[in-house]
Amino acid sequence: MKYILTGGGTGGHVYPALAIAEHIKKNEPDAEFLYIGTKDHIESRIVPAKGYKMKYITATGMPDRKFSAAMLNFALKIFFGTIKSIFIVLFYRPDMIIGSGGFVSAPPIFAGYILRKLKLSKAKLFLHEANAEPGKLIKLAGPMCDGVGVSYEIAMNLFPSNGKFVGYPVRPEFFSGSKSESRKKLGIADDTFLVFAVGGSQGARTINRAVADSLKHLSGLKNFSIIHVTGRKNPNYNGLLDTIKRLEKNSIKESETPFYKKIEYADNIKDYYFAADLIITRGGGTINEIAVCGTPSLIIPKANLSGDHQVMNALSMKNSGAAEVVYEEVMIEDGEFIIKVEGEKLAGKIKEFYNDRSRLEKMSSSAKKSVIANANDEIYKFIKDVFNNKKTVHTITKIHQSNKYADMGVKQIYNSLSKMKPEEIRSLEFLDYIKYRTSHYLISSNWKIKNTAVKITGLTKDASKLPFLSKLLSDGNAGFVKRNIFCAYRTIGAYNETIEKDIFVGLKDPYWEVQTEALKCIKYFSEETVHNDKIRPVISSLLASGNYEVVLNAIEAYSVYINTAEDLKEYNRFYYHNNSQIREAVITVLNDLKKKGRISADEFKSQLDNILLTTTGFTPVFSMKQKLKDAL
Numbered sequence: 001m002k003y004i005l006t007g008g009g010t011g012g013h014v015y016p017a018l019a020i021a022e023h024i025k026k027n028e029p030d031a032e033f034l035y036i037g038t039k040d041h042i043e044s045r046i047v048p049a050k051g052y053k054m055k056y057i058t059a060t061g062m063p064d065r066k067f068s069a070a071m072l073n074f075a076l077k078i079f080f081g082t083i084k085s086i087f088i089v090l091f092y093r094p095d096m097i098i099g100s101g102g103f104v105s106a107p108p109i110f111a112g113y114i115l116r117k118l119k120l121s122k123a124k125l126f127l128h129e130a131n132a133e134p135g136k137l138i139k140l141a142g143p144m145c146d147g148v149g150v151s152y153e154i155a156m157n158l159f160p161s162n163g164k165f166v167g168y169p170v171r172p173e174f175f176s177g178s179k180s181e182s183r184k185k186l187g188i189a190d191d192t193f194l195v196f197a198v199g200g201s202q203g204a205r206t207i208n209r210a211v212a213d214s215l216k217h218l219s220g221l222k223n224f225s226i227i228h229v230t231g232r233k234n235p236n237y238n239g240l241l242d243t244i245k246r247l248e249k250n251s252i253k254e255s256e257t258p259f260y261k262k263i264e265y266a267d268n269i270k271d272y273y274f275a276a277d278l279i280i281t282r283g284g285g286t287i288n289e290i291a292v293c294g295t296p297s298l299i300i301p302k303a304n305l306s307g308d309h310q311v312m313n314a315l316s317m318k319n320s321g322a323a324e325v326v327y328e329e330v331m332i333e334d335g336e337f338i339i340k341v342e343g344e345k346l347a348g349k350i351k352e353f354y355n356d357r358s359r360l361e362k363m364s365s366s367a368k369k370s371v372i373a374n375a376n377d378e379i380y381k382f383i384k385d386v387f388n389n390k391k392t393v394h395t396i397t398k399i400h401q402s403n404k405y406a407d408m409g410v411k412q413i414y415n416s417l418s419k420m421k422p423e424e425i426r427s428l429e430f431l432d433y434i435k436y437r438t439s440h441y442l443i444s445s446n447w448k449i450k451n452t453a454v455k456i457t458g459l460t461k462d463a464s465k466l467p468f469l470s471k472l473l474s475d476g477n478a479g480f481v482k483r484n485i486f487c488a489y490r491t492i493g494a495y496n497e498t499i500e501k502d503i504f505v506g507l508k509d510p511y512w513e514v515q516t517e518a519l520k521c522i523k524y525f526s527e528e529t530v531h532n533d534k535i536r537p538v539i540s541s542l543l544a545s546g547n548y549e550v551v552l553n554a555i556e557a558y559s560v561y562i563n564t565a566e567d568l569k570e571y572n573r574f575y576y577h578n579n580s581q582i583r584e585a586v587i588t589v590l591n592d593l594k595k596k597g598r599i600s601a602d603e604f605k606s607q608l609d610n611i612l613l614t615t616t617g618f619t620p621v622f623s624m625k626q627k628l629k630d631a632l
Contacts, residue, residue: 191223287323425460
């Protein structure tokens, strides 16, 4: 039989295709293969090195923005990639086209589908999806295929009529090996707690920097070692150089850090997988290879990929008990927004595992059970069933993600949290996931999404986002966003120099709602703001501003600075104010000052004697007189 293989963009799509091909060759020694990929992605290097013939097409991932130059570029590349694939299929005349996911798979699948409709080809179409959440193009191409094999059961929701849960095609070498054998090869002692950190062959900036930042927090551990793969230099990122600079930034010298070793690339990756006690990695298909080795993993999924598929993969592995997840979050570093994982946080996770070996044993057992051990056989059997038109009987049961927030948008997450009590939010199992999602929503170009994310930050009391909120305040965002930043400051309840600086910014903002919320912060954080005399004259100027809401809140905020009868003079202008609610606010403040002993009862009565206690409007209950009665 003749097969066309296709898939690429990342190694997570190339290696499954090659694993499938190797298993086909094992069962069909005379099988012929042609690989379709792109010249500018990793498949152009890996596939020829494995001895497979290759043809090149154009393809790229689908951008988020519908009307943009990127969308035009995408459409043209997919169109011309499909046209070229049509000619390749016509010339090669395959019996089956096998795609392994990624945008590279789409044009050959489209080509096969078009040629079958035109009765110019009889090739069967098969797709294997390695992720829990397929990309947009694969969601489009999947229904065109005769069969879709999925690595995660939850992906069956997208392919109910032609899909089958078959597992991830693991390379054959990962099915044999042991920890003791691999440690002997690598020269690692049996009593060493080994952490292996790897972000893929090309490296992962977040993992490289997080590992470098974590080292100063791990120096006291005994019989402990970290082997760190930085990744090979590529046009977009030099992992080794970036790691060296990060170590220098942390004042860490490798010669003085004996437990740490960095390498650019691991040729014998299987031995490191078996030898490690814990593996820090991305959320691509390699987590299945790690699971086959029975090694627990700490997954740092890459954020904002198509369908957030690495996060979905990581959550599926976490749900099986084989892994823990640490999310990339948007943070401030050197005055700029960056995506990172705090080194101290990563070190804390490593220490948890170091101090709880029994937990690792349970995770190791779960890891082996989390993957279909004979996935290669299952995939091959499904391929042959598809070729022979053998229908797969499905029991259609919708699989639900245990993390309900994974299927929610920003508004839904906010609505869900707003119905909870603070203690319920604090105890949420997926609170870290919500914080991860929120940090990325906070840098959205859509102000409504950003505004809702600010509210969520307040509800989750995420004090780590205070510098983030401060930067948003200074970046000229919409008034609604700035207003809710001050609301979040109060809900979080932490005060520092940054918030003090921002209060000044808010008091001078042209939008009255921002001024109002900044004034509320002065009152809320009164124990801290009372010591800043520079705030007082700014409030005095707002008392004279004339805006009703601003004046009401300025009256309350100014009370923080009143300690003597002389300080009350700022309120004199309101004693005969034409708005009774303004006068009522003054009475409320005076009563509060009397209760706290900051003015005497006689002074309180003296001030009341000068306040107009009537109103021009009719109300069934005159609240000012009621408050006066309560005060006296």
